[in-house]
Amino acid sequence: MVVDKDFVISEVDPRIYGSFIEQLGRAVYGGIYEPGHPTSDENGFRKDVINLVKQLQVPIIRYPGGNMVSAYNWEDGVGPKEDRPRRLELAWRVTETNQVGTNEFIDWSKEVGAEAMMAVNLGTRGIDAARSLLEYCNHPGGTYWSELRKQHGYEQPHNIKTWCLGNEMDGPWQIGQKTAYEYGRLAAETGKAMRQVDPTIELVSCGSSGSGMPTFPEWEATTLEHTYEFADYISLHQYYGNRENDTANYLASSLDMENFIHTVIATCDYIKAKKRSKKTMYLSFDEWNVWFHSNDQDEKMEPWSIAPPQLEDVYTFEDALLVGTMLNTLLKHSDRVKIACMAQLVNVIAPIMTETGGGIWKQTIFYPYYYTSVYGRGKALNPIIKSPKYDSKDFTDVPYLDSSVIYNEENDELVIFVVNRHLENTMEVDVDIRSFESYKVMEHVVLENENAKAVNTIEKEQVMPHKRGVSNVDNGKLSAILPKMSWNMIRLKKYAQ
Known part of the structure; x- marks a missing residue:
């Protein structure tokens, strides 16, 4: 590898380390919120969860969905809790008690030191509900909705700056699915009205629900025809899973993620050229993760129950390696990807797991997310890599070495995140610095395990990082030993002569 101060991709927007909380499964009830739990505070929030989220230094959290938002009436979740209605929640076929809503989520976000990224319902609702919610959250006072917020105990506005114009509106699973033209028109008019209420907000237009959608990337091109001048970002969503139990092929999935990003950028830039616009459209990769372990279990769920376990993937060591490469991919495209949200944060396809009424533990994917979030702040550098490659079922020319690099000029730190995808061989790496x-x-720091399927449970964490990595600098060259199937963080600091 060659790493040079001048090979700058971009200053990394900290929001690239965002996450996501949806009213789904035990993400909220039994996850972040559990009145009566031994660690819960006066608002019912679990302090053990708050402490782990704080460790991750999550800068922004998307809420309340996700699929749930497309039939959600935000008014159900504000005001006195005893007056809030129970509703059939159609996206996940559960009963929503609405004991947690907008204000509670804002309170919790402040507890963990994160901004809120709010989504509006463009499935069953539209312009009117969106502008009312924005007025409730952001307007100082003197109007119906802002005064109602004050009556609910929130004198000061929430000042939420980032808003999603719906969620996955191309998906046939979505309540209120739209064609690209229908969504583009509705999103543009909703965005226009919202900017009248608060011109300082940023808006995220819905991209395709995934790169495998039959309308991708035509959806992006058509919707952006309408939303380009109103939106600041377009969303990307992608999940991977080792369904065929082919580890080598699975660990190459980040190449698909990279191609997805390239295609969306090309489509955005085509619309920019077509419109003769001077504005650059940025990307919000606001759902990404591994999701497949829990699929069979979720099919057996009893409908209309309250906060049942759903999407509770138990992550393996190989999942952590893939998450490491996905984080690398986001950093390597930080010139255009400004927001990203690991979906989700607690219990639901999440790095943090809890027992209802009990303990808490870190999933395998917690560790690459933690180290990259904490130490991946600064300028992303473009590493020039020469690595042996392999072919797999779905990919050709997969580099065994995958890396991203951060230069934190303020702290005089150089941080190299690197994955050795090789299933059998240690890799010796020379880095020109x-x-x-x-x-x-x-x-x-090294995350390694002989067993690709090793998992963490509340009883035993089998996958944990250690700091016995072998690397040193001599005469401008960093030499490092990367164990087989390993995620590594090599952190260097400038020392006075």
Whole structure:
């Protein structure tokens, strides 16, 4: 590898380390919110969950969905809790008690030090509900909705700056599915009205629900014809899973993610050219993760129950490796990807798991997310990599070495995140860092395991990082040993001569 100070991709927007909480499964009830739990505070929020989320330093959290938002009446979740209605929640076929709503989520977000990224319902509702919710949240006072917020105990506006114009509106599973033309028109008019209420907000237009959608990327091109001048971002969603138990092929999935990003960028830039616009459309990869382990279990769920376990994937070591490469992919495209949300945060396809009434633990994917979020702040550099490659069932020329690099100029730190995809061989890596004179290795964190299927449970965490990584600097060259099937963070710091 060659790493140079001048090979700058972009300053990394911290929101690239965002996450997502939906009224789904035990993400809220039994996850972030559990009155009566031994650790719960006066608002019913679990402090053990708050502490782990704070460790992750999550800067922004998307809410309330997700599929749930497309039939959600936000008014059901504000005001006195005893007056809130129970509703049939159609997206996940459960009963929603509405004991947690907008204000509770804002309170919790502040507890964990995160901004809120609010989604509006463009499935069963539209312009009127969206502008009312925005007025309720952001207007200082003197109007119906802003005064209602004050009556509910929130004198000061929430000042939510980032808003999603619906969710996955191309999906046949979505309540109120739209054609690209229908969505584009509705999103544009909704965005126009919302900007009248608060011109300072940023808007995210719905992209395809995934790169495998039959209308991708035509959906992006058609919707952006309408939303390009109103929206600041277009969303991307993608999940992967090792359904065929082919680890080598699975670990190459981030190449598909990269191609997805390239295609969306090309489509955005085509519309920019077509419109003779000077504005650049940025990307919000606001759903990404591994999701497949829980699919069979979820089919057996009893409908209309309250907060049943749903989408509770138990992640393996190989899932953590893939998450590491997905984070690398986001950083390598940080010039256009400004927001990203690991979906989700607690219990539901999540890095953090809880027992209702009981303990808490870190899933395998917690660790690459944690280290990249905490130490991946600064300028993303473009590493020039020469690596042996392999072919798999779905991919050709897959580099065994996958890496992203961060230069934190303020702290005089160079951080290299690197995955060895090889299933059998250790890899010796030489990194030319001559432009980083007097930098020495502070720590080399390694996540490795002999068993690709190893998991963490509340009884035992089998997958945990160690700091016994082997790397050193000599005469402008960093030499590192990467164990087979491993995720690594090599952190270097400048020392005074």
